[in-house]
Amino acid sequence: MGDSRDLKVLVMGEIGSGKSSVINLLVGKTVAEVSPDAEACTLKTVRHEATIQVQEALTTVHIWEVVGFNQPEDTTGKGSGMTLDVDLDPILQAKASVDVIFFCIQGSRLRNAPTRVVKHINDVSGGRITIVPVITNLEREKNMEDWWERNGRGVKNMGLGETEHACITGLQDEKHKDKSTQSRTSLVAILERRWLSPQDSVPLESILGEHVAQNGGSESNEKVTQRKDSSWWRFRWPF
Template identity: 50%
Template structure:
């Protein structure tokens, strides 16, 4: 049995998309609070750790995984008398403060409630991280699928292709971990682990998130200044200044 280089994962998606459930499946226990509906359980970016056993070339590997549950995207504004608004801001500050890297993004979307907001957020994330790291759609809340959850993707593939979500790999899952859905829960975790295993390779070099954002800033100097970076990515001033250098 051997240890692998660490794998860094960003779990992203709009409010209520099932990010916390994905984290819990990967970790193997309930470390992230799951929303009951209207409440928001990921207002801040939180780091979780997991050790996942995988088999590579006949050898069992203990894959250490850093999981960043990213806050942001369509969080309700806490202003009295105001209607909640859609926001594309995301909190990347905690990741940059520790010079974090990323190997893959798991982008969560509710299967039963797939909507234009999800598409807009996906396009935004893809515009920032696409081309640097894989962005894999994770379709959540499919426990009521009568057949294999993968059938949902088959039925919706044409629509997903029009959204630019085809051909990137995917997982169709439920985050419910209870006796009623025990088999589907196990299948869901296996799908997620398979995605992570696909990103593992000996000698792999992770992508620096700071380098990705620096390139974005330098290629779009009119769009990004210190104030914009602080607001859009929830950075402190020192980190924002570093990205502009």
């Protein structure tokens, strides 16, 4: 992960899944706008910086907050494929690598969770990047981990959470102070384990480049393409 032992985290999920709350928990203050509804607050991919303590060392965490997405759409009209657009160019221009992906899912939306998106990300990355499910909006749970006891199997069926997960609330007011502290501790613990068991970060540019090369030919046959005159990348996959 380089001489600095910095960590690089990608935070992604559907619109309204709690990505901004995860960012604010990690940073320790409000740096990402949070919306009370399902409207998108983050309109472009943004980089944030956080500092965590691992043993006696202070470690910088580079956090990339990816624009939220809706469920992938069938754009063919024939049910033959799905497309999903994601803003990735800021990450590519920074030649950034990724140690772990925090994939945010609202606890109340598990039934509608984007299973196909998760599977496709795993496919594109070749399983080289760990994807950790972060279950959000659990402030009403007496014990937030109780949610996982009830629903963890459903998340694992998506191909997530076999080894790690986090159950959190993004609320940081006085009423939820204890749960907020517990939530940040859960997220930081995941990052600590990555720092203590270092693996090579995976350059996002190389992952996309490999797939563009492997799926060359007409754009309709490519799994990953860059939209013309845009920082957005289009992911395409069959049903």
